[in-house]
Each structure stands twice: as structure tokens, then as C-alpha cells.
Amino acid sequence: MRQLIWKTLLLFLLILSGASAAADIDRIHLPAVKAERVRPLVAIVADNVGTETTDLVVPYGVLKSADIADIVIVSAQAGTINRMPALAIESDMTMETFDKVYPAGADVLIVPAMHDNRSDVVINWVQEQARKRAFVTAICEGAWIVARAGILQGRGATTHWYAFHSIARQFPKTRWIRGRRYVVDHNIMTTTGVTASIPASLALVEAMAGCAKARATATELGIENWTSAHVSAPFRLTVGRAGLVARNYLAFWKHETLSIPITEGFDEIALALSADAWSRTYRSQAIAISGNNRVKSRHGLVLVPDKEKDTGYVELFFDQKAASSRFLDTTLEMIAARYGNETADLVALQLEYARGE
Known part of the structure; x- marks a missing residue:
């Protein structure tokens, strides 16, 4: 009887320690900031x-x-x-x-x-x-x-x-x-x-x-949480998705260059998510346009625009006031409206993003 109690207690401690380790498994422990630095x-x-x-x-x-x-x-x-x-x-x-x-x-x-x-x-x-x-x-x-x-x-x-x-x-x-x-x-x-x-x-x-x-x-x-939780299974290349890549890529007469107008103080995260997504459709390439040859973002990132304004390309909507992270959802909706839901899903797949998260 005593042996059974000890085994039960040991099993409980193992479970408890395992739960504790699981809770801490993705916690970052940074080393101390190096000498003479105020911050990292x-x-x-x-x-x-x-x-x-x-x-x-x-x-x-x-x-x-x-x-x-x-x-x-x-x-x-x-x-x-x-x-x-x-x-x-x-x-x-x-x-x-x-x-x-x-x-x-x-x-x-x-x-x-x-x-x-x-x-x-x-x-x-x-x-x-x-x-x-x-x-x-x-x-x-x-x-x-x-x-x-x-x-x-x-x-x-x-x-x-x-x-x-x-x-x-x-x-x-x-x-x-x-x-x-x-x-x-x-x-x-x-x-x-x-x-x-x-x-x-x-x-x-x-x-x-x-x-x-x-x-x-x-x-x-505009982010609700930043846990490591993720469902990997849906992210894979299927025959249907590979076929869509081929169809979009080979239909070269439908390919477009889409311009994003950039002004001083633009949101760098919103721009990156928008340009990245539009350039993964296999039907379009996004470029940045501005009246200047160098443009600084909200936080000092220096962008080198692809073209000056008045390029004649289709101009994309770029809302500087939208929450940075939510701009991807907006962009995917725009891609779905222009090229169809399948293409929007293909872009989300490449970004390893579940639409509607």
C-alpha cells in the first residue's frame, strides 16, 4: 500500500513538473544587456x-x-x-x-x-x-x-x-x-x-x-494575443493549389503591376504586409511609388520607391490609419475581390496565415 502511495505521488509530481515546463517552454530568457548599454x-x-x-x-x-x-x-x-x-x-x-x-x-x-x-x-x-x-x-x-x-x-x-x-x-x-x-x-x-x-x-x-x-x-x-499556439496541418501544397499557381502564372496576359502610393511617415508594417501579399498572387507585382527618391516610414525605415508617381499602373488603396496587423486581412479581402477566393487563400498559405484569425 505504501509503495502504491509513493508511485501515485511520484506520478503526480511528474505531471505537475511537465505542466510547469509546458507553460514555460516558449518563454524567452534574455541575457543581461551588455556593458555600458542602457537598453538592448x-x-x-x-x-x-x-x-x-x-x-x-x-x-x-x-x-x-x-x-x-x-x-x-x-x-x-x-x-x-x-x-x-x-x-x-x-x-x-x-x-x-x-x-x-x-x-x-x-x-x-x-x-x-x-x-x-x-x-x-x-x-x-x-x-x-x-x-x-x-x-x-x-x-x-x-x-x-x-x-x-x-x-x-x-x-x-x-x-x-x-x-x-x-x-x-x-x-x-x-x-x-x-x-x-x-x-x-x-x-x-x-x-x-x-x-x-x-x-x-x-x-x-x-x-x-x-x-x-x-x-x-x-x-x-491590433493584436489580441501573441502565444505560440498554431495549427500546422492545413498548411500544405495540394494538387489543386499547385494547379492554381500554374494557371495564374501562365496566364501572363492577365498579369498586373499594382502601385502603392507612399508618403512620409507611412506605416512600415502595413506596407510590408500589403506589398508582400499582392506580390504572391502569381498574377500581380506590387511596387511603391512616391514623388521622392527616398521616403522615411513612421519609425525611420528608409524606403527606396520603385517608381515616381503617375506611372499609369493600377493604384492600390492604402489606408494609413488602419491597424497595422489588420491590414493583411483587408489586403486578402481585396485580393479575393480582384482575383477570387482561391487566390487569396493561396497567398495566405504562402504567408502561413489562417484567414480570419
Whole structure:
């Protein structure tokens, strides 16, 4: 009888500890801010050849909105950063300059998806920042860069649904996890598809400045929660979806260039979500237009417009007053009205976003 009581007690303690661990599993524990800094230094790394639009802009916009850290966009080379699938921006400094100005390295490093995820320059720099004790956040397929830097071995991680099986095959020493928007394992956070950048960025805000600050920032952006909860199963490429891609792509006579008018102080998150979505229909490409050759966003991001005004392209509606995060829902509704619900669903699939969330 006594043995049965002890076994029951042990089982209860195991269940309790498991529940406690589950509650804390995606909690970020940031290292102390490096010496002589008043607040964290966040570096967002970018490759000039091509860096995913939303992966870069959303963390920048969310952290800038919270105003709790110093944010620096760091590029491999001087000059414009071309973003995928749309827009172009200027970086704040090159990797070489960053290393001179901040020899101790970043406190937090954000790694978006990049066109060339085998760039030795980028991979080596990410590896060096991790060695200098930066908390590393890989957004979407930025996981390829982080994995190739060797810092995911033995860790739990996730990535965009489309790359999941490929990256798992190439890096079997990482525990690849489905069903979570973001995964935190010690000093590394990885996320699922493009739109996971929003809850992941708010999780960083909470880690830096507490839940109240994260809640206030989320409310400003129109976000209800930033938990890691995520249903992965619906995100997959079916025969029907592949057929739609082919039909939209091959109907080249129906392809359109759509212009988004930009003025000084534009909302960078809203623009990124809109341009990103419209450029994934396989029927349209979004471009930014302005009367100036450089335009600053609400929080200081420098955009390089594609064209000056009066291009003759179809002009898209861009409401600067709409809540940043909700702009994606508005854009998907506009895509559905223009190209049909199937195409809007295809765009949401690529962004790993459940319409109506």
C-alpha cells in the first residue's frame, strides 16, 4: 500500500513538473544587456541581394513601436537591400561598420529569410554574433542561415511549412517541431511562416520590457494575443493549389503591376504586409511609388520607391490609419475581390496565415 502511495505521488509530481515546463517552454530568457548599454541593441541582418519583406519589416516596426531597444538594420554590403517579393530599403550600416561600432556584438540578432541562404558572409557573421552571446531569432526560412551557422544542433526549432521537411532532412541533429508559431530553446527562437514574425516580435517585447508593455504594443497594432499556439496541418501544397499557381502564372496576359502610393511617415508594417501579399498572387507585382527618391516610414525605415508617381499602373488603396496587423486581412479581402477566393487563400498559405484569425 505504501509503495502504491509513493508511485501515485511520484506520478503526480511528474505531471505537475511537465505542466510547469509546458507553460514555460516558449518563454524567452534574455541575457543581461551588455556593458555600458542602457537598453538592448537589436541587429536585424539582411543580404542586399534579397531579404524577405515582412520577415525584416515586422520585427523592426513592432520593436520600434514599443520603443524599448535600439534597432539597427545591418547589411552584408553598402547600398540598397532588395526585398522579396517586393520593395527596397536602405540599411543603417554594413556588417563591417557594425563590428567596429559595437565590438561586443548585438544583444538580440534577428535573421529573416534570404534569397541566398548559403551566403558565407551572412552565415559567418550570424555565427560570430551567436558566439558573442546574442539571443538569435530566425524568422521563417531564416532558419536555414541559423542552421548552417551550426547553432541549431541539439536544439528544438521550427520553420516555414514549405521548407520543413527539406531542412529536417539536411539537419537531423535539430529537433524540428510542428504545431507551434515559434519555438524557444535556450538562446534561440525560430518561427514558422512569414506572419509568425508578429507574435514572435511581441514575445521579444515581453522578454525585454514585461507583459504590460507587450500588451500595450499589441493593442496599438491590433493584436489580441501573441502565444505560440498554431495549427500546422492545413498548411500544405495540394494538387489543386499547385494547379492554381500554374494557371495564374501562365496566364501572363492577365498579369498586373499594382502601385502603392507612399508618403512620409507611412506605416512600415502595413506596407510590408500589403506589398508582400499582392506580390504572391502569381498574377500581380506590387511596387511603391512616391514623388521622392527616398521616403522615411513612421519609425525611420528608409524606403527606396520603385517608381515616381503617375506611372499609369493600377493604384492600390492604402489606408494609413488602419491597424497595422489588420491590414493583411483587408489586403486578402481585396485580393479575393480582384482575383477570387482561391487566390487569396493561396497567398495566405504562402504567408502561413489562417484567414480570419
